[in-house]
Amino acid sequence: xPESALLIKSLVFNYGKLRVIDxxxxxxxxxxSFGLLGSNGAGKTTLIRLMVGLLKPAGGSIHCLGHPPSxxxxxxxxxxxxxxxxxxxxxxxxxxxxxxxxxxxxxxxLRSARVEExxxxxxxxxKRKTPVSQLSGGMKQRVSLGCAVVHQPRLLFLxxxxxxxxxxxxxxxxxxxxxxxxxxxxxxxxSHTMDDAARCRRLAxxxxxxxxAQGSPAExxxxxxxxxxxxxxxxxxxxxxTRAKENV
Amino acid sequence: MYNMITIAWRTIKQLVRDRRTIALILIVPLVIxxxxxxxxxxxxxxxxxxxxxxxxxxxxxxxxxxxISFLRERYQGTRERLMASPVSRLDIxxxxxxxxxxxxxxxxxxxxxYTVYVLKVDFKGDLWQIVLFQVLIGILAVCLGIFISAxxxxxxxxxxxxPLIIVPQVFICGVLFPVEQLPGYLQWxxxxxPLTYGVDGxxxxxxxxxxxxxxxxxxxxxxxxxxALMIFAGxxxxxxxx
Numbered sequence: 001x002p003e004s005a006l007l008i009k010s011l012v013f014n015y016g017k018l019r020v021i022d023x024x025x026x027x028x029x030x031x032x033s034f035g036l037l038g039s040n041g042a043g044k045t046t047l048i049r050l051m052v053g054l055l056k057p058a059g060g061s062i063h064c065l066g067h068p069p070s071x072x073x074x075x076x077x078x079x080x081x082x083x084x085x086x087x088x089x090x091x092x093x094x095x096x097x098x099x100x101x102x103x104x105x106x107x108x109x110l111r112s113a114r115v116e117e118x119x120x121x122x123x124x125x126x127k128r129k130t131p132v133s134q135l136s137g138g139m140k141q142r143v144s145l146g147c148a149v150v151h152q153p154r155l156l157f158l159x160x161x162x163x164x165x166x167x168x169x170x171x172x173x174x175x176x177x178x179x180x181x182x183x184x185x186x187x188x189x190x191s192h193t194m195d196d197a198a199r200c201r202r203l204a205x206x207x208x209x210x211x212x213a214q215g216s217p218a219e220x221x222x223x224x225x226x227x228x229x230x231x232x233x234x235x236x237x238x239x240x241x242t243r244a245k246e247n248v
Numbered sequence: 249m250y251n252m253i254t255i256a257w258r259t260i261k262q263l264v265r266d267r268r269t270i271a272l273i274l275i276v277p278l279v280i281x282x283x284x285x286x287x288x289x290x291x292x293x294x295x296x297x298x299x300x301x302x303x304x305x306x307x308x309x310x311x312x313x314x315x316i317s318f319l320r321e322r323y324q325g326t327r328e329r330l331m332a333s334p335v336s337r338l339d340i341x342x343x344x345x346x347x348x349x350x351x352x353x354x355x356x357x358x359x360x361x362y363t364v365y366v367l368k369v370d371f372k373g374d375l376w377q378i379v380l381f382q383v384l385i386g387i388l389a390v391c392l393g394i395f396i397s398a399x400x401x402x403x404x405x406x407x408x409x410x411p412l413i414i415v416p417q418v419f420i421c422g423v424l425f426p427v428e429q430l431p432g433y434l435q436w437x438x439x440x441x442p443l444t445y446g447v448d449g450x451x452x453x454x455x456x457x458x459x460x461x462x463x464x465x466x467x468x469x470x471x472x473x474x475x476a477l478m479i480f481a482g483x484x485x486x487x488x489x490x
Contacts, residue, residue, distance in 0.1 A: 072334065081329055090262060102254055
């Protein structure tokens with residue numbers, strides 16, 4: 001495994017004339033959870049779409065597992081979009097099986113075993129024959145996560161994976177995320193909640209397409225120079241500090 | 249090939265689960281064919297018009313089915329998810345093409361056999377050659393639907409493309425009146441529209457009893473259109489992701 005699971009240098013992306021990603025550079029070591037934290041419109045989803053190769057950058061470079069995004073690299077990465085993005089007419093099992101197939105699990109026996117393992121992991125084994133259209137929002141999120149991890153990716157992109165989940169389910173998602181990083185997987189997680197941010201090993205705070213601060217939660221808090229500051233207050237500190245610098 | 253078949257199979261399963269859509273796919277062609285049969289009592293006119301209407305309906309149903317289904321994939325986010333996976337654009341386009349084509353062809357064959365065996369429309373050529381040519385029109389229709397869906401943001405907009413893309417071809421491409429009777433500039437436009445070649449080809453097969461080898465020009469043009477649309481559809485896959 002390369003030293004950095006994800007390496008981004010001077011990344012730029014525009015929607016028409018609007019600059020959405022403005023000269024972002026990031027380096028994410030393998031085997032950690034890395035949080036992209038920012039308010040709505042900060043560029044988190046665009047950044048993740050660039051990382052998975054859905055969008056082409058206007059400048060700069062992205063290397064996932066040592067290579068630019070490509071179908072070959074995608075075999076070792078997983079992507080959980082913000083919307084559940086599932087086939088509503090198909091059952092839970094069929095959705096996960098479909099993604100297992102297109103991510104290269106072609107051996108029928110191995111695939112069935114892995115699909116069963118994922119169904120038990122997301123606690124939907126009993127609902128495996130239920131069409132996705134009949135599931136609650138939280139259950140759909142679990143299926144979506146199952147589809148993203150069924151091929152055991154080394155690098156996983158999760159776009160607001162815990163949005164709209166109840167605290168219990170959020171906790172179980174994080175227990176699973178931690179178990180993945182313990183096994184060596186790298187997780188890139190976008191969020192706008194401090195609860196998620198506090199659980200990440202390292203963080204990047206985003207504002208209007210720029211990284212305004214990055215480091216571990218403890219480092220980010222310490223750099224504000226205030227004792228016992230919460231992560232939320234640290235985030236607000238960096239936002240206001242950046243705004244003040246822009247106004248000068 | 250494996251990914252292509254996986255996508256095609258998934259598309260088929262999805263559509264089969266939607267029982268109301270399946271019922272409509274099977275019933276609508278019969279209703280339309282019956283209406284045509286009843287409203288055109290003159291057998292000579294029916295024999296001349298029906299092959300062209302058949303070609304038009306293949307184009308229409310294929311376009312509508314693939315366009316709407318593909319559009320739905322886009323706004324549900326499933327296409328985006330698929331594009332972030334290891335599958336190639338060719339796998340995606342050909343996978344959907346195979347899946348949609350099955351239903352487009354089911355409609356086509358129902359229409360064809362109903363017109364031939366129930367409405368007793370006379371035809372000359374080989375049955376299998378006529379069906380094969382219809383498959384080609386079906387492929388073109390599905391590619392057209394996938395490509396055009398890139399320019400619609402919702403189903404309502406997709407429906408608006410029917411009067412823009414399909415209806416003018418009905419009037420210009422010789423479905424109702426021979427192209428030669430149209431003003432010169434419309435004849436010129438007709439030369440660039442795929443339905444002209446679909447209508448000419450199917451009439452040559454069904455009315456003149458020609459073989460597929462005898463309509464090489466029509467097959468060549470329609471195949472060219474289908475390949476070009478498939479390439480454009482592949483390029484347009486990224487549209488709407490941003």
